[in-house]
Amino acid sequence: MIRKITSIVSCIQKANDILVVGHIMPDGDCISSVVSLSMGLEKFGKKVTPAIDWKIPANFTVFPWIDRIKDFSNDVVEPNLIIIVDASSPDRIGRFEQLLRKGIPSVVIDHHATNTYFADDCWVDPSYSSAAQMVLDLLKLMDVEYDADLALMNYIGIATDTGFFRYSNVDSSVFEAAAELVRLGADPTFVATSILETRKIEELFLERDAIDNIKMLSNGRFAYSYLELEDFEKYSLTEDDFVGFVGDLRSIKSVEVALFASEASKGEAHVSLRSKSYFDVSKIAVAFGGGGHQKASGFTLRYDGNLEDALAETIEMIDSQLQQKEKH
Ligand code: 5GP
Ligand code: MN
Ligand code: MN
Numbered sequence: 001m002i003r004k005i006t007s008i009v010s011c012i013q014k015a016n017d018i019l020v021v022g023h024i025m026p027d028g029d030c031i032s033s034v035v036s037l038s039m040g041l042e043k044f045g046k047k048v049t050p051a052i053d054w055k056i057p058a059n060f061t062v063f064p065w066i067d068r069i070k071d072f073s074n075d076v077v078e079p080n081l082i083i084i085v086d087a088s089s090p091d092r093i094g095r096f097e098q099l100l101r102k103g104i105p106s107v108v109i110d111h112h113a114t115n116t117y118f119a120d121d122c123w124v125d126p127s128y129s130s131a132a133q134m135v136l137d138l139l140k141l142m143d144v145e146y147d148a149d150l151a152l153m154n155y156i157g158i159a160t161d162t163g164f165f166r167y168s169n170v171d172s173s174v175f176e177a178a179a180e181l182v183r184l185g186a187d188p189t190f191v192a193t194s195i196l197e198t199r200k201i202e203e204l205f206l207e208r209d210a211i212d213n214i215k216m217l218s219n220g221r222f223a224y225s226y227l228e229l230e231d232f233e234k235y236s237l238t239e240d241d242f243v244g245f246v247g248d249l250r251s252i253k254s255v256e257v258a259l260f261a262s263e264a265s266k267g268e269a270h271v272s273l274r275s276k277s278y279f280d281v282s283k284i285a286v287a288f289g290g291g292g293h294q295k296a297s298g299f300t301l302r303y304d305g306n307l308e309d310a311l312a313e314t315i316e317m318i319d320s321q322l323q324q325k326e327k328h
Contacts, residue, residue: 004123005141011107011121012041012142015081022052023087024094025240025270028160028195031056033085033109033131035065036154040139043150049076053094057240059198063156064149072096081105084119086131086157088112088291109134114282114291126293129169132157133177148185155186156195163247164192168295202235203242210245210260217315218322220254224315226261226269226307239264246272257281257318263307271314273297278325284318 012018020038022030030052038050050065053072060066070076072095082096082104090097100106106119111128128134136154139146146154158178162170165178182188206227213225225245232238239262249258258274271288273281275295282297290299303310 001123001125004121005138007121008107008109008123008138009142011081011105012044012046012083015046015079015105017047017049017077017079018081018083019049019051019076019079019096019099021082021084021087021093021096022050023092024052024054026052026054026056027086027243028060029130029132029157030086031060031063031066031069032153032155032157032160033135034069035063036132036150036157037083037085037109037135037139038068039065039150039153040135040142040144043144044142049079051076051096053096055240059194062194064153078102078104081107082119083107083109085109085135086111088115090116090118109138112291113293114286114297129167129171129174130157130161132161133174136177136181146181146184151181151184151186152191155181155188156191159188159191160195164196169293200237200241202237206231206235206237206242207245207248210242214249216254217319218257218326220252221256221322221326222259222315222318223249223252223255223257224259224261224311225249226311227263228307229263229266232262239270246274250274250276257322259311259314259318261301261307261311267303269301269303269307269310271299271301271311279322284314284321287317288314 018041020034022034034050038048041048050069052069087093108119108122110124111126111131113126115124132154209231210225210227216223246258246260256276257279261269261271263269275281280294282292282294285292285297285299288299292298301310
């Protein structure tokens with residue numbers, strides 16, 4: 001693996017103008033990896049543009065460099081190198097996909113097992129908790145000096161992608177990386193409160209609607225729920241304002257698989273999948289054109305008619321696979 005990182009470093013050394021791109025519907029790991037890698041590359045002497053083709057969630061605007069993130073409409077100048085972080089396939093980077101088709105040299109740094117190796121050079125390692133933890137190893141190898149802002153931005157992705165140090169991707173290396181970043185100036189309480197304790201009251205009202213829609217299958221081992229566009233509109237919220245509910249579904253004691261779908265626009269929903277111990281939800285996500293990790297995956301569902309009907313095929317697939325597993 002060190003050979004792979006070394007080849008990424010030599011791609012970086014050759015380029016002057018680098019575009020660092022994250023995925024659409026950005027989460028903490030995406031924003032953290034884009035910003036911390038960009039900060040580090042600037043310290044390394046490069047001209048860098050951090051880029052995400054999506055609105056950045058409001059609770060992240062308290063962090064440094066967030067206002068430097070460009071979306072595609074900002075007339076991004078064509079770089080000599082594109083580095084894509086935390087994205088498993090080209091459809092995940094929004095309109096920046098167009099630049100890949102122009103033959104600009106590209107690198108992927110990612111930890112998704114479902115990665116499709118869509119750049120010239122790909123460093124993909126699912127044993128990492130987060131893309132941000134990969135960024136830390138890369139910047140350390142490049143001898144980049146950390147200040148408190150860089151440490152903070154790099155810490156965010158490790159904290160968020162591990163569910164604040166709870167998920168099965170936590171191992172001793174995660175605590176070592178986090179401890180190192182805290183020593184360098186990252187403030188864990190500031191990160192946790194900024195991300196977890198900034199909810200609007202309307203999000204709790206919406207949660208009440210999502211709870212009303214919960215259904216249990218497979219003898220309580222499968223929980224699912226959904227929200228339709230009208231539910232979000234009722235409280236002037238969008239699906240980006242309501243994340244994490246799928247984790248609450250999984251937190252039910254009997255549950256092995258949780259599914260939560262949010263209708264982003266009429267006929268289009270984002271489906272989030274989670275499992276607790278033995279079920280590989282990434283296989284379900286891939287079957288519907290998405291991807292992710294064994295215990296956290298997602299895909300976009302497009303349909304005519306209503307969301308609950310459109311979900312029937314996915315729900316049936318999960319339910320029958322769970323019944324099968326019970327028999328064995
Ligand atoms: P979430 O359910 O939080 O949106 O996503 C869970 C995991 O699945 C994340 O690691 C995310 O990158 C991945 N994921 C979510 N939606 C998609 C999708 O539409 N396509 C792919 N390839 N991965 C997705
Ligand atoms: Mn992500
Ligand atoms: Mn990630």
